Amino acid sequence: MHINRYYITLLFLILFSATGKTQTKSAYGLFTDRDVYVSGEPLLAKIYLPEEVPSRIVCLDLVNQYGTRITGASLAIHNKEAEGYLQLPDSLSTGTYLVRIYQKYNAGKLKTIHEIFVTNRFDKPEKLDKIKIATSLSILKDQQTDLIQITGLQPSYSIKSKIEAGVQLDDSILKKVEGRLLVSVAQVYPTYVPITFSDQGEQKKEEMIEKRGVIITGIVSDRKTSMPAGGITVYLTIPDSIPGFQYYITRKDGRFYFLLDKYTGATQSVLQCLGNSPGQLLDFKLDEGFAESGKLPEFQLQSFPLDFKEALTRNISTVTFQKVFSQNYLKLVTTPQKSIKGHPYYGKASQSVDPRLFLDFANFSEISKELLRGVKFKNSNNELSLRVFNSSANEYFDESPLTLIDGIPIRDLKIIANLGTADIERIDVCQSERIFGNLRFPGVVAIYTTKKDISRIAESSQIVRKNLNGIQQSYLWAEPRITIATVPDLRQLLYWDSSAVPAKSISVQCNTSSVLGHYKLIVRGRLKDGTLIFSEKYFEVK
Structure with missing residues (x-):
C-alpha cells in the first residue's frame, strides 16, 4: 500500500x-x-x-x-x-x-x-x-x-x-x-x-467576519407564504441566575444574527421568534454553524x-x-465565563422572593396570592392571566408582563401554573415599565427554578432549544x-x-x-x- x-x-x-x-x-x-x-x-x-x-x-x-x-x-x-x-x-x-x-x-x-x-x-x-x-x-x-x-x-x-x-x-x-x-x-x-x-x-456568498466571537445566524419565514418574514423579533436566551439575553428584529430577508462572545464550549440556549400579530405562524431555522462539504x-x-x-x-x-x-x-x-455584573437585563427587581422560606404552597396561584404583592395570577374558565401592579401609575398594567422562567421569555402560562414552593428558587417582580433597547415590558415576573430544566419549554416551529457552541475551552x-x-x-x-x-x-x-x-x-x-x-x-x- x-x-x-x-x-x-x-x-x-x-x-x-x-x-x-x-x-x-x-x-x-x-x-x-x-x-x-x-x-x-x-x-x-x-x-x-x-x-x-x-x-x-x-x-x-x-x-x-x-x-x-x-x-x-x-x-x-x-x-x-x-x-x-x-x-x-x-x-x-x-x-x-x-x-x-x-x-x-x-x-x-x-x-x-x-x-x-x-x-x-x-x-x-x-x-x-x-x-x-x-x-x-x-x-x-x-x-x-x-x-x-x-x-x-x-x-x-x-x-x-x-x-x-x-x-x-x-x-x-x-x-x-x-x-x-x-x-x-x-x-x-x-x-x-x-x-x-x-x-x-469560489465563495458563493459573503459571510460575516467573527471578530469578537461565534456568530449565530438563521432565517424566519412566514408559514402561510413561505416567504422571508421581516420585522420579526427573535430572542436568544441563555438560562442562568443572571440570564444572557439578546434580541434581533429580522430584516426584509428574514435573517437574524447573534453574537456568542461571553460563553465557551457548548452553551444551553433557547431561541424563539414572535409574530407581529397573535395569529401569525412562523417557521424558524438556524443556519449550519460550519462550512458545506465543498x-x-x-x-x-x-x-x-x-x-x-x-x-x-x-x-x-x-x-x-x-x-x-x-x-x-x-x-x-x-x-471563567464573562460574568454579567449587576442586575439581569430587565433591571433591578422591585421585590425578590424565595418561596422556600415560607409555607409549602402547591402551585403558582397560591404563591402569587400569598407572597407576591402586586401580582395577580388568575384562572378564569381555564384561561390563565397574569398582571403586575404599575407602582408609577398606581394601577395594574392592562397587558401581560414579561414572564420568564430561568430567564427564558414565555407566553404559555401553563408552564408556570403548577410550580410550587419546592420548584422555585427565586421570583423577581418589577412593578414598573421596563425598557430594553426598543423593547417595552409592562412589568416583569421572573421565576428561577431549582432544577434549571429547560425541557419545560416545548419546542415548536417558533421555539428551538439547542446547545450553541461558543469558542472551545x-x-x-x-x-x-x-x-x-x-x-x-x-x-x-x-x-x-x-x-x-x-x-x-x-x-x-x-x-x-x-x-x-x-x-x-x-x-x-x-x-x-x-x-x-x-x-x-x-x-x-x-
Whole structure:
C-alpha cells in the first residue's frame, strides 16, 4: 500500500508541475497528533494560519467521505495560531475521514484538509480486505529541514522507559521562525501514509467576519407564504441566575444574527421568534454553524496490508482497556465565563422572593396570592392571566408582563401554573415599565427554578432549544500518574507540546507506554515567510 501511495503521489506531482501549479503558502497548516484513531478517542490539532486575518476564530471539523459533517469546534486564534481537539464519536464506522480547517467568512475560498483513518472499537479489522484512500492534485507538502536536529533519541526503547531527547535549532533558522513550535511523540504506521491537501474555490456568498466571537445566524419565514418574514423579533436566551439575553428584529430577508462572545464550549440556549400579530405562524431555522462539504477528493480502493490490520486490532484492545482503567489524558481548563455584573437585563427587581422560606404552597396561584404583592395570577374558565401592579401609575398594567422562567421569555402560562414552593428558587417582580433597547415590558415576573430544566419549554416551529457552541475551552495534555506496576500505560501519544517556545536547545522528556510499535518525534513550525517546516526522527518500542 505504501508503494502504491508513493506512485500515486509522484504522478500527481508530475501533473502538478506540468500545469504550472505550485504549492501555495496561503494554505492553513493543519497537524493532528496521530493519523490513525479508534472511535471514542480525542483528536488533537495544531493550526498555523498563513497570514493575519480579520476573524479571531478558525473552524475545525470532521466529515466523512461523502461530506457529511460529524463534529466540529470553533477555536480561538492567537498570533496566527490555534489549537484544539475533536472528540471522535463512539458510533463512527471504520473507514477514512477528513479533518478540515477553515474560517467561515472565506470557507468557500480556502480549506486545508487532512486524511485520517478511524476504526470502530467494536469492529474486527482482520475481516477488512480493502481501504479507501484519498487522492488530490492539491497535496500540501511541508519543507523538511536539517537546520533542526533531534538529538539523544535512541533507535529503540523498552516499555515504560525514559526518553530524554533534545531539539537543536541552528541560529540561521531560529531567526526565521515565527510563533510557537509543535513538538510531539506519537505512534505511527509505516504502511499508512495519509495526505493533506488544499481545497480552494469560489465563495458563493459573503459571510460575516467573527471578530469578537461565534456568530449565530438563521432565517424566519412566514408559514402561510413561505416567504422571508421581516420585522420579526427573535430572542436568544441563555438560562442562568443572571440570564444572557439578546434580541434581533429580522430584516426584509428574514435573517437574524447573534453574537456568542461571553460563553465557551457548548452553551444551553433557547431561541424563539414572535409574530407581529397573535395569529401569525412562523417557521424558524438556524443556519449550519460550519462550512458545506465543498469539493471532495476522489477515493481509491487499496489492499489492506496485513501488518496494518494487526496494528488496528491492537489499537482496539488498547482503547478498550484505556476505558476500563479510566486513563484520560485530556483535561479541560475551566474558563471563567464573562460574568454579567449587576442586575439581569430587565433591571433591578422591585421585590425578590424565595418561596422556600415560607409555607409549602402547591402551585403558582397560591404563591402569587400569598407572597407576591402586586401580582395577580388568575384562572378564569381555564384561561390563565397574569398582571403586575404599575407602582408609577398606581394601577395594574392592562397587558401581560414579561414572564420568564430561568430567564427564558414565555407566553404559555401553563408552564408556570403548577410550580410550587419546592420548584422555585427565586421570583423577581418589577412593578414598573421596563425598557430594553426598543423593547417595552409592562412589568416583569421572573421565576428561577431549582432544577434549571429547560425541557419545560416545548419546542415548536417558533421555539428551538439547542446547545450553541461558543469558542472551545482550552485543554491540558499530560502523562498519566500510574502508581501500580501491574496497570499498563496505554498511550499512543507520548508527548504533545503545541506551544513550544523556539530556542537554540529544547528538551523533550517523556516516558514510553506499554504499547509496542513504531513511534516518531516530530518538530513543526512556521517561518516568517509562511513556509511550514519540520524535522523528524523514528524509533521503536519493543
